[in-house]
Amino acid sequence: MKAAVDCVKARPHYATSGEWVITDARHDSTSNAYHSTVPCMAGSTRRIVGICTLSRQEHRVAQTREVACTKIVLPQVIARGLNITEVAHDYQSTIKKYVQELGMVNSYDTWHGMVSFFF
DSSP: OHHHHHHTTTTTHHHHHHHEEEEOOSSSSSOEEEEEEEEEETTTTTTTTEEEEEETTSSGGGGGHHHHHHHHHHHHHEEETTEEEEEEEEHHHHHHHHHHHHHHHEEOOOOHHHHHHHH
């Protein structure tokens, strides 16, 4: 993933604007998943710059693993030297609060942002 981070850093806008990323949980099944994964994708390159997977052993409730994984993957990506300025994610108030605590702009991904618009 170092190569993906280096690719983002090489883009002309990065030096002045940093990078926005999107995170989204993926579960191994539709109900009571055993494993959940949250990839972190760079917005400008669509490359994965970080990833976290947790199991039921590490975090019991599948529905809240997205928050736990996000709290692991964002610091991982920051530690790789990526200046994250904005995070887009599912409509999760806990993640919103965490992103704002890190001093980043909070956004909702396209699907979840539009759902609230139409319904």
